[in-house]
Amino acid sequence: MQPIQNPEINDGTSLFNIPSTEDLAALERANALLERQLELLNHCAGLRQRFTTFHQHAENVEEISVGVREIVTDSEKNNGDIEMDRADSAYADNDIRLTATTFTNDTIVKVALPPSPPTTATARALMYSLLKALHSYGAPSHRLETIMQAVGEGLFTPCTLYYLPTFLILHFHTTSTAAAEHQLLKSRGGMNFSKLDPLYELCKKIIRREICHGSAVASLEEIVGASDPFHxxxxxxxxxxxxxxxxxxxxxxxxxxxxxxxxxxxxxxxxxxxxxxxxxxxxxxxxxxxxxxxxxxxxxxxxxxxxxxxxxxxxxxxxxxxxxxxxxxxxxxxxxxxxxxxxxxxxxxxxxxxxxxxxxxxxxxxxxxxxxxxxxxxxxxxxxxxxxxxxxxxxxxxxxxxxxxxxxxxxxxxxxxxxxxxxxxxxxxxxxxxxxxxxxxxxxxxxxxxxxxxxxxxxxxxxxxxxxxxxxxxxxxxxxxxxxxxxxxxxxxxxxxxxxxxxxxxxxxxxxxxxxxx
Incomplete structure (x- = not known):
């Protein structure tokens, strides 16, 4: 029996149409875009929560596309394509800074979203270092608990602080990705307002999610390692x-x-x-x-x-x-x-x-x-x-x-x-x-x-x-x-x-x- 060379159906179309070069190029672009979107979603564990926050501030939009440092041109505006790229070198390799581009009839509006949340282990390590620095540089003791709870919310790591004058217990709550944990800190405390002031500014950025984990760690190390202004x-x-x-x-x-x-x-x-x-x-x-x-x-x-x-x-x-x-x-x-x-x-x-x-x-x-x-x-x-x-x-x-x-x-x-x-x-x-x-x-x-x-x-x-x-x-x-x-x-x-x-x-x-x- 001879093999079927080009089987056809009644309407004259081929059962095994060979895609054209343009179709292959479009498919490759779609696959690349899909891979980048999947990579972004896998990296951002708390993306849904931050999208909810974003939607509260952007109600009258027709379409939302998420990217990293978008480059939007007139031609891309017509077909809705967005070219995505990594964040600049100021951020760590594992940190991606998100922005949301909303398409309306006449304009394109860009709104910065908070940085991607760190892993549970790195967030807890950062909070422990922050607590030690705050206590060592003279933060008011009756406000330490409030500050640490707010920092925990900014890092998606809920916690509770139990305070004694020279002994602190930082309790991390159970989450979907980590079990509960207690970390103990023994410190005599002290006063150094040359370091407490920039440390407060760093805490505010973390609470408002204006800084990524890598930059926060680098800033904290810079504050702690800075020399005192007076000998x-x-x-x-x-x-x-x-x-x-x-x-x-x-x-x-x-x-x-x-x-x-x-x-x-x-x-x-x-x-x-x-x-x-x-x-x-x-x-x-x-x-x-x-x-x-x-x-x-x-x-x-x-x-x-x-x-x-x-x-x-x-x-x-x-x-x-x-x-x-x-x-x-x-x-x-x-x-x-x-x-x-x-x-x-x-x-x-x-x-x-x-x-x-x-x-x-x-x-x-x-x-x-x-x-x-x-x-x-x-x-x-x-x-x-x-x-x-x-x-x-x-x-x-x-x-x-x-x-x-x-x-x-x-x-x-x-x-x-x-x-x-x-x-x-x-x-x-x-x-x-x-x-x-x-x-x-x-x-x-x-x-x-x-x-x-x-x-x-x-x-x-x-x-x-x-x-x-x-x-x-x-x-x-x-x-x-x-x-x-x-x-x-x-x-x-x-x-x-x-x-x-x-x-x-x-x-x-x-x-x-x-x-x-x-």
């Missing part, structure tokens, strides 16, 4: 300045008391450099500083006011911001964290008071007076507690100098100094006026000062769209709530129970007022 020697050089100004502003000292405080502040400054060299000394840093400062102040108590010199020389060691953070956490219902921090403050103040009271006992015994449990205060040396030994106009200069010393200590860049200066000055002025003019009790003084600080800091944040925590921290340092606690513990140590209760109560009330106003 350690410059920071310790600010200790005498803060002691000099605080002796006049807060502890009712005169010019000679302020000068002696500046000299004695070199003791904790020098011990800080030594502790940086031998880290085991950090465990006794506060005790050694208080012992040495109190020893010199006791020996010179016949010529200088002991209490003013002592408290102003160690003002940089007082846990004022820690107390405020503890009360703020308690007010925001973070009971466990606030209670732990309050217990730490109590132990810390007792540790410092031990060093402050040990030296006077040894000095009185060395002079042959026995172990007298009383502060070495000579008659006529110290002024009254409610008086200022210098003219009021000098305070206008003292407040900015005090804030400048803490700007170096907190690693606040120069561009952020204006906000810290006017916020701290406004807070000090509000407290000073309510105390000196209206003769208000300490609770109202602290509330007025905190309201001024919080109002200006929030106004600054609204107008600049930047963080304001640096201004709030500087304002809290000007209120020096830690000095009230130190006075209370010293009063208890010298048997003045009523004064000790009064100072401790005032410390707690002031911190609550600051927390409520902020």
């Amino acid at each position: 350690e020697l410059l920071i310790v050089a600010m200790y005498p300045l803060s002691a000099f100004t605080s002796a006049i502003m807060f502890f009712h000292g005169g010019w000679k008391d302020a000068g002696m405080s500046a000299l004695l502040a070199c003791i904790p400054a020098g011990l800080r450099l030594v502790a940086n060299r031998w880290s085991f000394l950090w465990w006794t840093y506060e005790l050694l500083s208080c012992v040495l400062v109190s020893l010199v102040a006791s020996l010179l108590s016949q010529h200088f006011c002991y209490s003013s010199v002592l408290l102003s020389a160690i003002v940089s060691l007082l846990p004022g911001y820690t107390i405020t953070s503890a009360m703020l956490e308690s007010v925001t219902r973070n009971i466990v964290s606030g209670s732990v921090r309050l217990a730490y403050v109590a132990a810390y103040l007792c540790f410092m008071s031990l060093g402050a009271t040990l030296s006077p006992l040894l000095v009185t015994a060395f002079r042959g007076q026995g172990f007298l449990r009383q502060p070495p205060v000579a008659d006529g040396v110290c002024g009254l507690e409610q008086t200022i030994q210098v003219h009021y106009t000098w305070l206008i200069l003292m407040v900015p100098l005090y804030v400048v010393s803490y700007n170096y200590y907190l690693q606040i860049p120069y561009r952020m100094w204006p906000s810290t200066l006017y916020t701290a000055i406004a807070g000090y002025a509000a407290g000073f006026l309510t105390k000196r003019i209206f003769h208000c009790p300490p609770e109202l003084n602290a509330l007025a000062a905190a309201l001024a600080i919080g109002l200006l800091a929030n106004v600054h944040s609204k107008f600049t769209n930047r963080i304001s925590s640096h201004a709030i921290v500087a304002g809290v340092f000007v209120q020096v709530p830690g000095s009230w606690g130190m006075r209370g513990v010293l009063a208890f140590a010298y048997g003045e129970v009523e004064r000790g209760i009064y100072w401790t109560y005032q410390m707690l009330v002031i911190c609550v007022a600051i927390a409520a106003a902020l």
Whole structure:
């Protein structure tokens, strides 16, 4: 039987038509386009969710085509073809930046879609690194949970944060691609606003899905690896300045008391450099500083006011911001964290008071007076507690100098100094006026000062769209709530129970007022 050479059907068409060259070219283009579309869909696990977000902003469109950096020409507009290409080299190989091109009757509208979501493992690693950096650079503890939850939503990785002052638990929820996981972080924390500000900006980009995973990791590594704006020697050089100004502003000292405080502040400054060299000394840093400062102040108590010199020389060691953070956490219902921090403050103040009271006992015994449990205060040396030994106009200069010393200590860049200066000055002025003019009790003084600080800091944040925590921290340092606690513990140590209760109560009330106003 002969094979059928060209079988035909009744209408004259061939059963096995050979496609033309144009048909083959069109088929190849269709296959290439289909392969690229499949590759894109396979890569974008969360594409459907982001399309839903896009549709909410693009309702009156006739057709939506998804591509990567589309190149649309007039001829392609007619037939609807879109040429797709990889993202530029600024993104990692596995990251694709999406845009959506909507075709209407007359115009082509391009809308940028968020970057493709990272894998679960890489997203969790990024969130862990972000949490460590935020905690290390001074992010407010009562806002860490909110920030991390928002970052988790931006990375399609839901999480919950459990916070303690030096111990954090980051719990990742179960998803369709990964099981639940706990990651533990142990960190002492710290403050560095030169890195906290760009870190906040990075978090905002992640939350708004304006940055891909590869770029976020690179930005985070750049922030963490950046050098500090101020050297350690410059920071310790600010200790005498803060002691000099605080002796006049807060502890009712005169010019000679302020000068002696500046000299004695070199003791904790020098011990800080030594502790940086031998880290085991950090465990006794506060005790050694208080012992040495109190020893010199006791020996010179016949010529200088002991209490003013002592408290102003160690003002940089007082846990004022820690107390405020503890009360703020308690007010925001973070009971466990606030209670732990309050217990730490109590132990810390007792540790410092031990060093402050040990030296006077040894000095009185060395002079042959026995172990007298009383502060070495000579008659006529110290002024009254409610008086200022210098003219009021000098305070206008003292407040900015005090804030400048803490700007170096907190690693606040120069561009952020204006906000810290006017916020701290406004807070000090509000407290000073309510105390000196209206003769208000300490609770109202602290509330007025905190309201001024919080109002200006929030106004600054609204107008600049930047963080304001640096201004709030500087304002809290000007209120020096830690000095009230130190006075209370010293009063208890010298048997003045009523004064000790009064100072401790005032410390707690002031911190609550600051927390409520902020």
